[in-house]
């Protein structure tokens with residue numbers, strides 16, 4: 001590998017492919033993998049995936065160990081099966097098997113929104129809570145294979161609810177607590193849940209979130225829901241519907257702590273998680289049990305170099321896949337102490353993360369570039385006034401991290417001691433696919449670096465031709481890995497179409513990437529109509545249909561545009577109905593409308609009134625042009641000759657919103 005290394009203390013200003021930060025010897029010395037071990041594992045997984053993944057399967061506990069390891073085919077109907085004759089229970093592998101050795105070790109440290117509040121739950125206590133809750137779910141009629149929707153804030157009960165479902169073989173579908181009643185209802189209807197688990201209220205940044213009220217509004221449109229199980233978080237007074245709603249604490253008190261774990265097939269579903277795509281409604285990504293658990297455990301151990309006894313903190317919300325794999329399943333499978341944080345990075349002030357790091361002596365810290373950028377703006381003093389001496393490894397996830405933010409994270413937060421793992425992956429992939437390993441991989445600011453063992457990335461051009469060497473193209477994966485999603489819940493054809501039809505035989509990620517001369521990957525962002533706002537994935541079509549449902553809107557087109565803190569912002573072009581005047585009040589009303597329809601994360605950052613949208617003669621909106629105008633790259637707009645009315649473009653350029 002070429003490149004210059006970083007002399008101690010020298011300013012890192014060179015932001016090119018040649019800017020290399022060496023592996024730290026003291027990290028490599030005790031890491032699970034150094035460079036040689038990473039290389040050997042990568043080769044072994046490539047040469048003989050059956051043998052490699054048979055060996056890795058031992059990291060979790062099985063009821064019947066698998067003998068058939070990999071049975072996958074990206075062509076035809078697309079079948080993905082791992083460990084198919086093995087049986088296990090995900091909750092048992094996260095809890096029961098730790099009881100003998102580390103029953104009294106803390107499994108979850110909960111840190112409240114209010115800095116004065118925290119709670120420590122041992123493996124033994126968590127096991128007991130999960131068993132009782134599993135019995136509560138049974139008493140509400142939940143059976144193996146049933147779907148349970150979870151709409152909770154970041155409280156211990158969220159992990160308990162997930163694991164209780166897993167314990168009895170029910171499939172959980174966690175819906176982020178920031179989603180609107182409509183979004184929640186859509187997700188319940190799609191998978192036909194019979195029980196909804198929610199809370200009286202949530203807390204975030206000193207404010208309360210009316211979860212039960214939202215849940216009631218959603219359930220009104222969801223006839224499949226028989227019961228609503230309600231956690232007590234704030235103690236706020238919320239209406240309970242007799243016969244339907246059940247107070248969780250009271251039900252727990254009456255439930256037995258004894259609940260044998262259901263024996264599940266490796267390919268039985270563990271959870272559904274809805275995620276946005278280019279078109280249509282969010283898809284229910286379905287993950288199964290055996291392969292997902294192996295991948296969660298494997299990646300959590302190697303990517304974060306998790307060592308026994310360490311305190312590990314992922315700041316994500318359990319409503320997203322990061323929370324599933326790297327707050328709950330991965331860390332607990334590995335017997336780690338995992339932190340669940342209820343709050344936000346800037347409450348009560350911009351030093352909150354580092355205050356919590358010191359309070360709990362956090363060793364491994366994993367967050368999103370949007371948070372790093374937001375904190376960077378607040379100045380170094382919020383960081384430096386806390387010691388952070390416990391920190392050993394830093395991680396980033398959710399969107400490309402710009403080199404400036406990377407370097408600030410490295411210098412100011414990590415004081416150049418802590419390797420940064422920039423982890424690239426997706427809801428669909430179940431866990432991390434491309435990332436440095438702290439003791440093995442030389443780092444480059446802004447690059448997710450190299451694939452994990454078992455991951456075969458490929459760059460292809462628009463025609464599907466494989467690109468060799470240093471190149472830029474569409475990122476595909478050539479073969480299956482155990483953590484991959486298996487299908488779209490209830491719509492296997494959509495799964496096949498979305499991921500395997502663009503480049504037959506390959507899994508298409510929807511991302512673009514560049515590979516440099518060292519073979520390092522640099523993710524450039526989505527190449528489809530998905531936008532990534534503060535690391536939250538949003539389909540432009542969803543925001544468009546929310547806008548178009550407003551009575552004064554005739555049509556809307558939504559694109560992403562570069563945003564300093566959020567990575568991408570939401571830019572909406574709105575055509576009003578005949579006779580409706582565009583006003584500032586209406587602009588505000590539309591923003592509020594989208595928040596109500598989808599949730600605050602979908603709020604448009606800019607709305608431009610568009611008397612007309614640029615369309616081809618066949619009526620297709622030319623988003624390429626809209627993206628350029630939104631980004632204020634109005635110089636080379638490219639070929640507009642295929643437009644039905646090229647004058648529309650000039651008008652849009654003139655009236656660009658200052659977003």
Ligand code: PRX
Pocket residue numbers: 275321322396397398399400401422423424425426427428448509510511523525526532535536537
């Ligand atoms: O575009 C990539 C971006 O986030 C997308 C996946 O979003 P989601 O399914 O919500 O999962 C987010 C958490 C894994 C990807 O298609 N993305 C995620 N991580 C990175 C990233 N882009 C660049 N660098 C990353 N480290």
